[in-house]
Amino acid sequence: MKPPWTRSRIAIEDLSVDFATPAGIAHVVRNFSMEAESGRIVGIVGESGSGKSTLGLAILGLLAANGRTRSGALIIGDQRYDLTRTDVTAKLRGGRVAMIFQDPLSSLNPVFSIRSHLYEILRRLPSAESAGSWPIVAETALASVGIDHPRQRLDQYPHELSGGMRQRVAIAMALLARPQLLIADEPTTALDVTIEAQVMKEIRKLRDTIGCTILFITHSLGLVAQHCDDIAVLYAGEKIEHGRVSTVAVVPGHPYTSALLACEVSIDQQRGPAARENRFRVIPGELPDPHHRPNGCIFKSRCEFAFEPCADIIPPDYPGSGEPGHKARCHLRALG
Amino acid sequence: MSVAVEITDAVVRFGELPAVNGVTFAVPEGSCFGVVGESGSGKTTLMRAILGLQRLTTGAIAVSNLDKNAHVRQRARLIQAIFQDPASSLSPRRSIRQSLAEVGELLDEPNDSLANRISVMLRRLGLSSSVIDKYPYQLSGGQARRVALLRALLVKPRILIADEPTAGLDVSIQGDMLNLLQELRRDQNLTLIVVSHNLAVVRLVADYAAVMFRGKLVEQGLAENVFDAPSTNYMRQLLQAWPRLHAHASLS
Numbered sequence: 284m285k286p287p288w289t290r291s292r293i294a295i296e297d298l299s300v301d302f303a304t305p306a307g308i309a310h311v312v313r314n315f316s317m318e319a320e321s322g323r324i325v326g327i328v329g330e331s332g333s334g335k336s337t338l339g340l341a342i343l344g345l346l347a348a349n350g351r352t353r354s355g356a357l358i359i360g361d362q363r364y365d366l367t368r369t370d371v372t373a374k375l376r377g378g379r380v381a382m383i384f385q386d387p388l389s390s391l392n393p394v395f396s397i398r399s400h401l402y403e404i405l406r407r408l409p410s411a412e413s414a415g416s417w418p419i420v421a422e423t424a425l426a427s428v429g430i431d432h433p434r435q436r437l438d439q440y441p442h443e444l445s446g447g448m449r450q451r452v453a454i455a456m457a458l459l460a461r462p463q464l465l466i467a468d469e470p471t472t473a474l475d476v477t478i479e480a481q482v483m484k485e486i487r488k489l490r491d492t493i494g495c496t497i498l499f500i501t502h503s504l505g506l507v508a509q510h511c512d513d514i515a516v517l518y519a520g521e522k523i524e525h526g527r528v529s530t531v532a533v534v535p536g537h538p539y540t541s542a543l544l545a546c547e548v549s550i551d552q553q554r555g556p557a558a559r560e561n562r563f564r565v566i567p568g569e570l571p572d573p574h575h576r577p578n579g580c581i582f583k584s585r586c587e588f589a590f591e592p593c594a595d596i597i598p599p600d601y602p603g604s605g606e607p608g609h610k611a612r613c614h615l616r617a618l619g
Numbered sequence: 620m621s622v623a624v625e626i627t628d629a630v631v632r633f634g635e636l637p638a639v640n641g642v643t644f645a646v647p648e649g650s651c652f653g654v655v656g657e658s659g660s661g662k663t664t665l666m667r668a669i670l671g672l673q674r675l676t677t678g679a680i681a682v683s684n685l686d687k688n689a690h691v692r693q694r695a696r697l698i699q700a701i702f703q704d705p706a707s708s709l710s711p712r713r714s715i716r717q718s719l720a721e722v723g724e725l726l727d728e729p730n731d732s733l734a735n736r737i738s739v740m741l742r743r744l745g746l747s748s749s750v751i752d753k754y755p756y757q758l759s760g761g762q763a764r765r766v767a768l769l770r771a772l773l774v775k776p777r778i779l780i781a782d783e784p785t786a787g788l789d790v791s792i793q794g795d796m797l798n799l800l801q802e803l804r805r806d807q808n809l810t811l812i813v814v815s816h817n818l819a820v821v822r823l824v825a826d827y828a829a830v831m832f833r834g835k836l837v838e839q840g841l842a843e844n845v846f847d848a849p850s851t852n853y854m855r856q857l858l859q860a861w862p863r864l865h866a867h868a869s870l871s
Contacts, residue, residue, distance in 0.1 A: 330789035331760070446658075475657035475816065480860040502789065505862030532864065546790045548819040550861045558651055558842060559804045561823045563794030 291360030293464050293496045294318035298355030298366060300334070300341045309573040311337045313520045315355075319513060321463070324490060324497040326507030326528065328543070329517035332570050335500045338517070339466040343382055344372025359463050377407055381462035383486075385469040387449035391441040397425070397452055398437040404459045424455040427492075428485050447478035454485050461493050468500040483510050504547045508532050516540050519570050519581050525600075526609030536603025536611025539582045542566045580614065588615055622681075623648040623778050623810040624669060624698075629678035631664050638664040640834035641678070646827070648683075648777075651804060651811040653825030653842060655818055655857075660831040662814045663703070666780050669812070670700055683777065692725060699771035700780040704787075705763040709755040715766055716751045722773040733773070740769050744799065761792045768799065778810040779803070785820055797824060818861055822846040830854050 300312040312334040319325050329335040341352045344366070355366040359379055364371050376382075384390040391400060401421040405412055412420055418437070425433035428451040441449055450470055457465050467486060471479040487510060490497055499511055507514050507528055514531050516524040516539065524537040535541045546564045555561050568585035571577050577584065580593040592598075592614045601616035603609035624646040631639040639661040646652040656662050667673035669680055671691045681687065685697055702708040709718050723733040741748055744765045755763060764784070771779060781800060785793040797820065803809045815821050821828060822842060829839035830853070838851045849855050 330791055476818070476857060476860045476862075477657065479862075503862060504790070505864045508864045509862050543790060544864065546794055547864050548790075548793075548817075548823065549864050550819040550822065550858060551863065552819070552823065554823055554843070558824055558826045559801055561801065563797045563801075563823075565794040565798070566791035 291321055291362075291463055292318060292358070293321065294358040295338075295342070296356045296358060298338065298341060299353040300337050300346065300355075301351050301353050302347070303349045303351070304574070307574045310576060311350075311520050311573055312341065313576070315517075315520075315522050317515050317522065317525060318358075319496050321496055322490060322494050323512045324487070324499055324510060325513045325515060326511035327498055327500045327515050327517060328502065328504060328507055330502060330543075330570075332519065332573070333517040334520040335502075335517050336468055339382060339468050339498065339500055341366060342372070342464075342466060343376050343380060344369050345376075345382075357464075377404065377460055377462075378409075379462055380464045380466065381457045381460045383450065383453045383457060383465065383467040383470045385472050387446070387453045388441055391449060391452065393441055396438055396440055397444075400452065400456060401425075401437070401459060404456050408460070420459070424459050425452070428452075428455045428458065428489075429481065430455070445478075446473050447475075447482060450474065450482045451485060454482070454489055457495075458489055458493065462495055464498065465489070465495045466498045466500065469502070470499075471506070472501075479506075486510075504532070504544060505549075516543070520573060521581050521612070523582065523613070524603060524611045526603055526606065526611075530604055530606045530609050534604045536601070536609060536616055537582070537613045538586050538588050538615070539566075540611075580612070590614070620647045620649075621683075622646065623650075623683055624652075624812070625681040626665075626669070627679045627681075629665065629668060629680060630676045631661070631668055631673060632676045637676075637834050639668065639675075642831075642834075642836050644829055644836060644839055646778075646810060646812060648810050649804070649808045650826045651813060651824055653821035653828040654812065654814045654831060655816065655821050655828060656831035657816060657857075659833075661834040662831055663782055665831070666700065666782055666812070666814050669780065670694070670698055695725065696774060697776060698778040698780065699774050699776035700782065701764065701767045701771050701784060703783040705760075705767035706755045706758070708767055709763065709770075711755055714752055714754055715758075719751075719770055719773060722770060725774065736773060737769070740772060744769055745795070760787055761789075761795065764788065764796060765799075768796075772803070776809070778812065780812045780814070782814045783817075784813060784815070785817060786815075793820075800824065818846070818857060830857075 296316050298312055298315040302309045302311055327335050340346050342357055352367045357364040357366055364375060366372060402417055405417050421437060422433045425436055430436055430451050471482050511528050514528045515522050518539050524540045535544060566585055579595045580598055583589040583593040598612040598614050600610040600612060603611035622645045627643050629639055629642045642665060654662050664673060668675055671694045682697060719737055746765050784796055804811055813821055813824060825842040828842040828845040829836050832853050838845055838854050
């Protein structure tokens, strides 16, 4: 089965998303841009309130009723899709762009069998397989993501499967849809560590099979370090750093990225002689109010290195290190 | 060293299913005992049994010198817990002040004295005094967890059970919660039982650790042995699957 389209560069341009709230307009994603070569897995990292999930939902036009994509475009190869238009995002969904959600029990329809979910994808494919071949295509898809007894599974319902199995079904659906961009929003958060490793392996295999670009949205730097090629770090709705994982994890260009890396509790971290003496790193302070962006650097109120220009001047993308493509929005980088 | 909690051959069955299946371990007083394992391994059921919220099918759990027939309220004075989802362990219909007032009833403590202790502990836990008149839905995840901890500590327990104390917290604030628990151990010689699937965290806070798998303890001992020289394949697999930040060593 060949992909219906060829490999293409993916870019997101100037994506901004607002939410109308009782306290006014909350600017949840501000001017997010990035690009990735085809077949890269890009980790979108951020904490609660960073806008990382909103980013994925905006691309698919799945924002809540009070959300609005103020600006933004998705570029796939030489095609440009206006993300502010719901008719455009509706066409992207399940076609060129697919998504795997954190909780597959809520993204899979409880009243439809696994078979119905997979057939739905096949029905929508531009290069439609003949309906006679669907059973075998669906069964093969389940088998290829490591689901045992695939024929029997086709007639089961989402609630009859374990959490790991449900995520595999979601991956099988993506495999059939053959999107050019796959958005995976915290796909392993609800899973145990051994199942998480298996599901990540399947996601990478999917990328290798169909050559799609993957936006892997997560709060886990460990997962990004292990499974992604590139990383974009979000803070309070803004991208503050972007580059190859192998570079950013070793020489982060932004103090927030450094602090996040330092807070991550590692399994092989040095331990004090007495457990009760071990201390943990934190980032003091709170996220800025999304209704009122502070002047200057978005991270300045929590940054231990903040200096004069941070107060008023929004830092542009400075080179984060010597490596091409590594960018960090921190005035410190202007000092070299 | 005296023993705070001693569990002997504990079994909890739900119908035919043994959720906890012949578990035996002892928690020395003043220590931190970590229980790790995957979903469905029986960790939370075992903790509920220690709290007296879940009857054992067979076996015994001895808590300090408490009579085994002691009422759950007597047990509550000795052992407190913070649960996985702190917002759900606080009543949604009551303000934090109202929820905390229940502790006064448990301890027969006059309102003034309780109010004093609450304001001291709010400061200690880094919570603003305005939190007291809020409802659970108005709190952030980190705040809700501190309020749950405050409620537990107000009882002045000797033993605290923390079920997934960092689940759902951002990495930038999870350290706050862990540092707090560490301080309480140092300052009040609190015995701490931490239940978590977060191996990296338990490895750093626990003196002793036990690994549960399908209701059984498959490995237990000093935390450094369990985590750094595990004797079972299962624990080795768990540790191997843990995502690693290779850059960490070079950063620190």
